[in-house]
Amino acid sequence: xxxxxxxxxxxxxxxxxxxxxxxxxxxxxxxxxxxxxxxxxxxxxxxxxxxxxxxxxxxxxxxxxxxxxxxxxxxxxxxxxxxxxxxxxxxxxxxxxxxxxxxxxxxxxxxxxxxxxxxxxxxxxxxxxxxxxxxxxxxxxxxxxxxxxxxxxxxxxxxxxxxxxxxxxxxxxxxxxxxxxxxxxxxxxxxxxxxxxxxxxxxxxxxxxxxxxxxxxxxxxxxxxxxxxxxxxxxxxxxxxxxxxxxxxxxxxxxxxxxxxxxxxxxxxxxxxxxxxxxxxxxxxxxxxxxxxxxxxxxxxxxxxxxxxxxxxxxxxxxxxxxxxx
Amino acid sequence: xxxxxxxxxxxxxxxxxxxxxxxxxxxxxxxxxxxxxxxxxxxxxxxxxxxxxxxxxxxxxxxxxxxxxxxxxxxxxxxxxxxxxxxxxxxxxxxxxxxxxxxxxxxxxxxxxxxxxxxxxxxxxxxxxxxxxxxxxxxxxxxxxxxxxxxxxxxxxxxxxxxxxxxxxxxxxxxxxxxxxxxxxxxxxxxxxxxxxxxxxxxxxxxxxxxxxxxxxxxxxxxxxxxxxxxxxxxxxxxxxxxxxxxxxxxxxxxxxxxxxxxxxxxxxxxxxxxxxxxxxxxxxxxxxxxxxxxxxxxxxxxxxxxxxxxxxxxxxxx
Numbered sequence: 001x002x003x004x005x006x007x008x009x010x011x012x013x014x015x016x017x018x019x020x021x022x023x024x025x026x027x028x029x030x031x032x033x034x035x036x037x038x039x040x041x042x043x044x045x046x047x048x049x050x051x052x053x054x055x056x057x058x059x060x061x062x063x064x065x066x067x068x069x070x071x072x073x074x075x076x077x078x079x080x081x082x083x084x085x086x087x088x089x090x091x092x093x094x095x096x097x098x099x100x101x102x103x104x105x106x107x108x109x110x111x112x113x114x115x116x117x118x119x120x121x122x123x124x125x126x127x128x129x130x131x132x133x134x135x136x137x138x139x140x141x142x143x144x145x146x147x148x149x150x151x152x153x154x155x156x157x158x159x160x161x162x163x164x165x166x167x168x169x170x171x172x173x174x175x176x177x178x179x180x181x182x183x184x185x186x187x188x189x190x191x192x193x194x195x196x197x198x199x200x201x202x203x204x205x206x207x208x209x210x211x212x213x214x215x216x217x218x219x220x221x222x223x224x225x226x227x228x229x230x231x232x233x234x235x236x237x238x239x240x241x242x243x244x245x246x247x248x249x250x251x252x253x254x255x256x257x258x259x260x261x262x263x264x265x266x267x268x269x270x271x272x273x274x275x276x277x278x279x280x281x282x283x284x285x286x287x288x289x290x291x292x293x294x295x296x297x298x299x300x301x302x303x304x305x306x307x308x309x310x311x312x313x314x315x316x317x318x319x320x321x322x323x324x325x326x
Numbered sequence: 327x328x329x330x331x332x333x334x335x336x337x338x339x340x341x342x343x344x345x346x347x348x349x350x351x352x353x354x355x356x357x358x359x360x361x362x363x364x365x366x367x368x369x370x371x372x373x374x375x376x377x378x379x380x381x382x383x384x385x386x387x388x389x390x391x392x393x394x395x396x397x398x399x400x401x402x403x404x405x406x407x408x409x410x411x412x413x414x415x416x417x418x419x420x421x422x423x424x425x426x427x428x429x430x431x432x433x434x435x436x437x438x439x440x441x442x443x444x445x446x447x448x449x450x451x452x453x454x455x456x457x458x459x460x461x462x463x464x465x466x467x468x469x470x471x472x473x474x475x476x477x478x479x480x481x482x483x484x485x486x487x488x489x490x491x492x493x494x495x496x497x498x499x500x501x502x503x504x505x506x507x508x509x510x511x512x513x514x515x516x517x518x519x520x521x522x523x524x525x526x527x528x529x530x531x532x533x534x535x536x537x538x539x540x541x542x543x544x545x546x547x548x549x550x551x552x553x554x555x556x557x558x559x560x561x562x563x564x565x566x567x568x569x570x571x572x573x574x575x576x577x578x579x580x581x582x583x584x585x586x587x588x589x590x591x592x593x594x595x596x597x598x599x600x601x602x603x604x605x606x607x608x609x610x611x612x613x614x615x616x617x618x619x620x621x622x623x624x625x626x627x628x629x630x631x632x633x634x635x636x637x638x639x640x641x642x643x644x645x
Contacts (some may be wrong), residue, residue: 061447108631115390115446119584120630123623126577134616248574251392255454293462300455304448305440 010316015179015265022172027165035164037280039236042171045272046178047229050222051254052262053182057194058218061118065226065253067128070245072098072230077138080155081146087158091231098227099220106219125247132242139239155238171232178225179265190217259299261310270311343600350607361489362606368495370602371502372561376579377594379553382509384588385526386546389438390450393457394550395576398558399569400464401426405559406473406567423555429460430554434547457573464569475562498560506595518545581626601625
């Protein structure tokens, strides 16, 4: 029992190694541009982990993850400029608020199946995009919306991580904790209920599993992670912009989660790297970032048609073959 | 009483629409309100046209197509390019429709069949990949730049009840109605239409009966492609010629499709039109003006809530 709860899978090992790399070495070698790219990659890893887990464990598709990140970021900035609480308290509150909003959003579809969750979350993403574009993000102004034109109020980073290097480490550690949080759920009783629902909702219901409750639970975790990710992203720059949280980005995140491989940690990391690092690389090589879209699209079709476990799955297959040959 | 119960949804819809128009239009000149409703109908027709394309294809093939907007965007940009090269108007319009037809058919014929056995959600996500490819190519070929398309119908003004409307708006409105009526008769009175309805009803049984699935599906993709091209051209003329905007027009179109529960074309049409009108009426309210594009999404979610009132999750149903 104990062994199955704590043993480390190949995917888990890959995730822990990447986390260690980001925590120890990356902050040492990256310049300030790449530090901010890596930090936002770390935030998106968390958000992608949320959608990917929901898709791979329950077949539920959420197309509003970046919209939910926006809620987390908005709450974080609002609390930062409105009150005097430490970063961590704001982080927890932002995550909770996002989770509640996610539930509210999923309310219309809790009793519907399949495609409708994807469609309703898409509607929510479209709506959130407009709200963020209209009301902007708080930056120290007065009133509920707190928007100040021109100047921006100070942002308090966590006391442990004031410098960009330390903040990257901070984000990497929280992302790792997020993965462990999902993994713990998967190995305990909710994971068993989810596995059953994935196989057959009817069978799960017949076995006494409360299908609606466990689906809501999964959606709540995805919302929580999106909230943390959004709040951390707010901490990275101190300001946020509506154009980061467009509905097209939410769609893209989901697509990339499938491309990277929704079933594993490595998949989420690959997806976030494609989402944030690839366009930055293309830019620094002087290539058009629009080409990234073509690569994503082709990767998505390829993943959906031939590689159900995404790039991560192919890497594991390759490693497995290599190990067998050796 | 039973008659009332049968038409209850329609009565509620009519009452709500009247209430919304009265509420926002109260105390303003009727002319102005009429103008807002008319231009709302034009925008709504675009949503409806997109939704009709989605629903026709979804029923016949089980694929929820997110790439219709991108195909339309590719078509509209090609039309702009043809005009820039000096081609006459009609050539550019036909070019637009042919380009989106080609993209959509290519997907329907070569990629969609490889995914036929997958879940609905996966099939929808795959079309998203195709949309990204088209969008990436289009954005790469035509660098961001303000562009526009004008149709000869823009210059024709028609006076109607004291309002001046461009012929383009009227054309979109009547085209959306004509297309719904046309598709209705096509599905009802032709052999392929019958086969499409059979596919919509039960794919596996239809295949057992010997219905040429690939052929029927290709025709459905063709219809979707034609609609995407026409919608893209009209959107480029009436609203904006920008690939990203046209591509993601698919989201409010999905909202219209949700109103018809992805099956009823008449409701999709009326839903789309109502969304356009409500969205435009919100312009008159100082409170909602900024967030008016949110209207289609809120309406779709409310409609969904209304449909499933009293529903329970049961064993029955495939998905």
